[in-house]
Amino acid sequence: MESRPPLPPFTRDAAVAKVRGAEDGWNTRDPERVALAYTPDSRWRNRSEFFQGRPAIIAFLTRKWAKELDYRLIKEMWAFDSDRIAVRFAYEWHDRDGAWCRSYGNENWQFDENGLMARRHASINDVPIDEADRKFHWDLGGPRPLDHPGLSDLDL
Template identity: 75%
Template structure:
């Protein structure tokens, strides 16, 4: 591994740098590009996502590839919940539809721990899916683009 590989902002986090880290993660996940996203994690990053446990960038790419083969038209909003020197907690919601055009909103929390280079070395995610009607969707930006800066966040949407 390139020991010079970094992913700013770097710990220790401030309020502003934690918010920037969360938005960078949101933007990356909304790209739905597993290879790009995996670069934000250490090579041996350990994950718990729902009931799956795995580690390493190849496993992250595999997981995200499987995820977005199932979760179509995915749109995500993340919001900072708390932060510390090398840790960030977020809450998030994302909307997606399945192959049968049934819509869902997933609600979750993530706990992140970073190494000194700003790469995430641990990610623990708890997520619940709720079926919604298409008319109840709240995330309407172009799915091929990042969430617009003027689009409301989770608190403003009452989520």
């Protein structure tokens, strides 16, 4: 049986750790690795796309990160309950033409008893930014450094 601690029911510290773990995973931009945090039949709504299952998650993330280059993400826990976490996030990326965006969004997550995410509902808006206005600066492919400001610190 797969397990992804921390497990529900969540405490505040466990919810914050779960969010940071998700942020670190997504910042790898490794679709296969990220998909392991979800149940094999996980149901997603991402913007206007609806899909289910790890193969669909891997396909989605592969397409996403082929388009959203130099992707860097910060997540922040907004609220939590025993098996649910609400998250706000922002990420910066650029397209193949070098146009930068900051994408803002909210996610609602529901977990199974093994700590795998069974449902993910995401609403996201893209805002064009100048490269000089970027706020997320750390090495690609790795976690956000512990001393890098979070969303509230950046007033985002």
